[in-house]
Every structure is written in C-alpha cells, then in structure tokens.
Amino acid sequence: MRLLLTTDTHLPKRAKRLPDALLGELDAADVVFHAGDWVGAATLDLFASRARRLVAVYGNNDGPELRARLPEVAYAGLGGVRFAVVHETGQARGREARCAERFPDADVLVFGHSHIPWDTTADDGRLRLLNPGSPTDRRRQSYCTYMTAAVTSEGLSRVQLHRLPRGGG
Numbered sequence: 001m002r003l004l005l006t007t008d009t010h011l012p013k014r015a016k017r018l019p020d021a022l023l024g025e026l027d028a029a030d031v032v033f034h035a036g037d038w039v040g041a042a043t044l045d046l047f048a049s050r051a052r053r054l055v056a057v058y059g060n061n062d063g064p065e066l067r068a069r070l071p072e073v074a075y076a077g078l079g080g081v082r083f084a085v086v087h088e089t090g091q092a093r094g095r096e097a098r099c100a101e102r103f104p105d106a107d108v109l110v111f112g113h114s115h116i117p118w119d120t121t122a123d124d125g126r127l128r129l130l131n132p133g134s135p136t137d138r139r140r141q142s143y144c145t146y147m148t149a150a151v152t153s154e155g156l157s158r159v160q161l162h163r164l165p166r167g168g169g
Helices: 020-028 041-050 064-069 095-102
Strands: 002-006 031-034 054-056 073-078 081-086 108-110 118-121 128-131 144-152 155-164
Touching (some): 020 041, 020 155, 095 128
Antiparallel strands (some): 073 081
8 A cells, every 4th residue: 555645745835736756655655644734725626536545634834724624633543554644743852652642542743833853753663653754845955755655465565755856746
C-alpha cells in the first residue's frame, strides 16, 4: 500500500498551486495523509476528489469551513499499522514522550505545523513520529518537502523524504 504524507499546504496564501511532483504522488497513492493548514477549502476539495482515501485534519490556520469538515485528530488502521494524524504536537523538546503518552494506541503519528521534516521513534520503541514538512512553504528549511511510505506485511516501510526543486516544480 503506497502512502503520501503531506501537511501545511497553505494555499492560496503561501503558494498559488501545488507542486507537480506532489500532485503526481497524490494520484499514485493508495492513501493520502494531510496534517492540516490547508488554508483554503479548494485545496481540500482537490485532495478529496483525487485521493483514493484521504485521512486528514485541520490545522491552526484553517477557518470555520475547514474545521466543520475535518477533525482535529484522525485515526486509520492500514494493514495492521495504526496511524494517528494531528496538526500540532508542541515544542520539539520532549515531543516523543509527550506524543507516546497522548497516542498510546498508535504506531505512527503524522503531524505538521513546524514545516520542519521530522522522523523519530519514541523511547518506547513503539511510536514513530513523521512530519513531512511543507510542499509550498519551506520557511527556514533549504527545501519544500513531502514524504512517501508504504505499508507492507512487515508494517511501515520505505519512508522517504522528498525535496522539491526551488520554485515548486
């Protein structure tokens, strides 16, 4: 099962359109995760119309329309792997322990907010934390990014951070 992980698209405020590479992954993925900060409902509509399955939440920059359509936290079980999705997890320091306590039934937490890619495992060795960065707003990062992964009979695998060319290509 092929996965696309993205967050913090911030359309149309931080970019006019989604990068072509992200759109290609959106069409190829079996399941798409979006961890919030869509900003415009048109972006949610685009994802909903193209994704085979969309697991998504709202973020702190999403207004009443998006909050009415999306939960603050979403859960999905895929091939025996339990996913949780949330926008904000608080400061980086102590994140793994805090999230392991908050999401005791999850194997993978997909989150956003910082625009900083993140891939760690909590000290308990159970919860993997993934932040795909942002495909449209790199902030202090060198590149805009997103992630792909797979769920196989062995669990979550092939987690890969993709850097987008400057200018959004």
